[in-house]
Amino acid sequence: GNSVTQMEGPVTLSEEAFLTINCTYTATGYPSLFWYVQYPGEGLQLLLKATKADDKGSNKGFEATYRKETTSFHLEKGSVQVSDSAVYFCALHGSGNTGKLIFGQGTTLQVKP
């Protein structure tokens, strides 16, 4: 079945460092891919998405490219800020007749000043 695997956290970085959070997936067909973020004390929010191979999703300085050949959707940001500290979830939406999201286990990012 469909599944998502993320790199384990926590990830601790200094402000202005480069961020990569790895995400790989297993799915049949052509899933849509998402990154959600959960800031402390808040609900899940969609950060970015990509719906087909080679698409690049971007938002708030974050980017992720849908790589079908490596079944990956790694999240990157060139210069993190303290306010980026949160839990990041990679997720997929299968191409079958279903609306459900399949999430990875989440990666906690802590950015220190």
Add this chain to the structure above:
Amino acid sequence: GAGVSQTPSNKVTEKGKYVELRCDPISGHTALYWYRQSLGQGPEFLIYFQGTGAADDSGLPNDRFFAVRPEGSVSTLKIQRTERGDSAVYLCASSFLEYNEQFFGPGTRLTVL
């Protein structure tokens, strides 16, 4: 406009009791989803509704779990004979149509003693 709301925000109950968790989706959203998030894990799909009907209930763990959406708006997740393993945050999300962006509520934290 108002986002997805969930009540109660916290629920503490004793093993064996019955609980109901309520979700109020964004007005006009036809699809509604329930997920369960255990500590340190990503959200796990339970069930989703398209209108009043359950389009996919494959994630419900057993027959103690049941959900309804009688008028195509508010939904209630019902758990009978609660067990300690049911303790988790229960998340609700809604989307305008089945494959659109899902907007998440703040969750209900259920603790079974």
